[in-house]
Amino acid sequence: MTATAPREERLWSRCAGCASLLYRKRLRRNLDVCPECGTHARLGAPDRLRQLVDPGSFRPLPDRLPEADPIAFVDVLPYPHRLSAARASTGLAEAVVCGTATIGGHPAVLAVMDFRFLGGSLGCAVGELITRAAERALDDRVPLILVTASGGARMQEGALSLMQMATISQAIAALREAGLLTVSVLTDPTYGGVAASFATNTDLVLAESGARMGFAGPRVIRQVTGRALPEGFQTADFLLRHGQVDMVVQRRSLRGRLTALLAATSAGRSALLPVPRQEPAPRRGRLATDAPAVAPSTSVSPEPLVGGSAAPAARDAWDTVRTARHPGRPTTLDYLDSVFDGFVELHGDRLGGDCPAIVGGVARLDGRHVMVIGHQKGHTTAELVARNFGMASPAGHRKALRLMRLAARLGLPVVTLVDTPGADPGVGAEEQGQAAAIAENILTLTMLPTPVLAVITGEGGSGGALALAVADRVLMLEHAVYSVISPEGCAAILWPDRSAAPQAARALRLTAPDLCRLGVIDEIVPEPAPAAHDDPAETARRLRAALLANLLPLLDMPPAMLVRLRRQRFRRFGAARSGARAGAR
Numbered sequence: 001m002t003a004t005a006p007r008e009e010r011l012w013s014r015c016a017g018c019a020s021l022l023y024r025k026r027l028r029r030n031l032d033v034c035p036e037c038g039t040h041a042r043l044g045a046p047d048r049l050r051q052l053v054d055p056g057s058f059r060p061l062p063d064r065l066p067e068a069d070p071i072a073f074v075d076v077l078p079y080p081h082r083l084s085a086a087r088a089s090t091g092l093a094e095a096v097v098c099g100t101a102t103i104g105g106h107p108a109v110l111a112v113m114d115f116r117f118l119g120g121s122l123g124c125a126v127g128e129l130i131t132r133a134a135e136r137a138l139d140d141r142v143p144l145i146l147v148t149a150s151g152g153a154r155m156q157e158g159a160l161s162l163m164q165m166a167t168i169s170q171a172i173a174a175l176r177e178a179g180l181l182t183v184s185v186l187t188d189p190t191y192g193g194v195a196a197s198f199a200t201n202t203d204l205v206l207a208e209s210g211a212r213m214g215f216a217g218p219r220v221i222r223q224v225t226g227r228a229l230p231e232g233f234q235t236a237d238f239l240l241r242h243g244q245v246d247m248v249v250q251r252r253s254l255r256g257r258l259t260a261l262l263a264a265t266s267a268g269r270s271a272l273l274p275v276p277r278q279e280p281a282p283r284r285g286r287l288a289t290d291a292p293a294v295a296p297s298t299s300v301s302p303e304p305l306v307g308g309s310a311a312p313a314a315r316d317a318w319d320t321v322r323t324a325r326h327p328g329r330p331t332t333l334d335y336l337d338s339v340f341d342g343f344v345e346l347h348g349d350r351l352g353g354d355c356p357a358i359v360g361g362v363a364r365l366d367g368r369h370v371m372v373i374g375h376q377k378g379h380t381t382a383e384l385v386a387r388n389f390g391m392a393s394p395a396g397h398r399k400a401l402r403l404m405r406l407a408a409r410l411g412l413p414v415v416t417l418v419d420t421p422g423a424d425p426g427v428g429a430e431e432q433g434q435a436a437a438i439a440e441n442i443l444t445l446t447m448l449p450t451p452v453l454a455v456i457t458g459e460g461g462s463g464g465a466l467a468l469a470v471a472d473r474v475l476m477l478e479h480a481v482y483s484v485i486s487p488e489g490c491a492a493i494l495w496p497d498r499s500a501a502p503q504a505a506r507a508l509r510l511t512a513p514d515l516c517r518l519g520v521i522d523e524i525v526p527e528p529a530p531a532a533h534d535d536p537a538e539t540a541r542r543l544r545a546a547l548l549a550n551l552l553p554l555l556d557m558p559p560a561m562l563v564r565l566r567r568q569r570f571r572r573f574g575a576a577r578s579g580a581r582a583g584a585r
């Protein structure tokens with residue numbers, strides 16, 4: 001821009017959303033988000049970097065590569081002319097700017113695309129630069145953050161552009177194997193070959209508010225289908241609803257969110273390293289080679305119930321079932337608020353759905369980062385309906401699976417909170433493979449190379465509960481239940497009618513003391529009298545203490561040993577041990 005440029009152009013700009021004429025400086029201060037309507041204007045790579053990284057921390061990686069016009073492409077202009085024009089108008093060498101920086105003090109390598117440069121298209125040079133950025137992240141053992149803005153692969157370089165999707169994906173795979181976090185931040189627009197590779201095959205996918213992402217663009221889809229597209233098609237909120245992204249983030253929150261995620265995941269590996277603790281791990285107690293391993297919980301609770309005599313055997317099992325289902329009972333989100341800190345929720349199964357009956361994400365437990373996954377019910381009818389009564393769909397189980405695997409890759413322990421009447425029994429769930437989804441979770445948990453701690457907090461209903469409860473240690477709140485079938489279901493099958501549910505509840509041995517005796521659970525977390533919903537704060541305090549007491553010893557164990565012991569734990573059930581059960585207490 002020269003001094004003769006129209007003054008107005010520099011002082012004012014028009015919002016693409018509401019057409020307001022905005023004072024340029026004011027818009028800038030607002031991170032190029034319209035103060036009138038909230039529309040996020042597109043940002044070039046330099047502006048994006050300024051907003052995202054700690055001031056003065058950015059060190060660019062080399063951006064010059066040998067000139068390439070691999071197929072001597074000419075449309076109305078030769079390709080090299082288009083390249084020169086893009087360089088002149090943007091001041092950039094290519095459609096991506098890569099470098100190292102810190103975000104909230106956490107080191108990372110960034111690759112930020114610029115849509116102004118030939119539509120952010122992915123050509124050989126862009127592919128090479130992003131691949132080198134990924135390799136730098138691998139060398140430095142730091143996370144890779146990709147900010148995408150692209151119409152897709154670069155036509156002018158033919159099939160060689162297509163190959164870049166594979167090249168970059170390969171570099172991302174290497175980071176995955178090394179347990180290093182990859183994050184993509186989708187900005188508007190992200191389409192085609194970029195959407196179908198590194199924009200979505202990263203560990204975490206954040207969508208900036210207002211971003212649109214898809215494989216095919218809306219115009220193409222309209223042409224092919226001849227149909228109007230639904231309102232909000234391919235927008236960030238659409239993507240969230242359909243399980244494609246972990247979260248939608250306003251521009252002003254992006255840096256904070258990235259900081260939280262980098263903090264959580266950089267802590268992962270070190271959380272598994274042995275560090276001196278006040279309490280040495282009582283290894284023998286967890287080997288589970290004989291009687292159910294019940295850790296001494298005197299340090300956990302002021303009134304331990306696991307000692308035996310204090311167990312509330314007098315309470316009727318049916319009463320316990322009703323207590324476990326009490327609408328006031330704390331839910332997973334309540335515990336995320338009261339037991340954990342700094343929860344960042346992650347959404348979606350990446351296959352088409354985000355199940356509201358399962359919530360999950362990274363959080364801190366007494367300063368340690370963990371992955372928390374739990375069933376979510378609700379306190380009111382509206383909440384219960386919105387959460388499908390805590391009955392997870394296949395998408396819910398697949399979201400949980402994705403988060404478990406992510407936790408293992410990053411070295412984060414997994415804490416699950418189980419509270420479900422059972423997996424969603426609907427037609428849609430069957431169509432989408434509910435059985436296989438549960439089966440895959442169970443299988444994955446048997447070999448997950450990171451500590452897994454499960455707590456039955458309310459209802460532990462059947463396979464839907466076990467899908468989150470194949471763990472190194474399984475705890476249970478005092479008035480929770482855990483059962484192969486609901487008492488009503490059992491009564492309907494084995495008794496003359498469902499009114500026999502109370503008898504069925506007694507017969508099923510589904511209370512915490514019963515299951516502790518059977519070795520299905522390892523420890524009972526006592527509830528304040530009369531039950532958790534009467535004093536949620538005290539319940540949270542006790543749950544937190546029990547989680548810490550059980551998790552810390554697991555952190556000292558090498559993953560291979562964890563997996564071996566976990567398998568032994570679940571091998572001990574059945575005929576081989578039936579004689580030993582009675583004497584266990």
Ligand SMILES: [Zn+2]
Nearest residue numbers: 015018034037
């Ligand atoms: Zn506006």
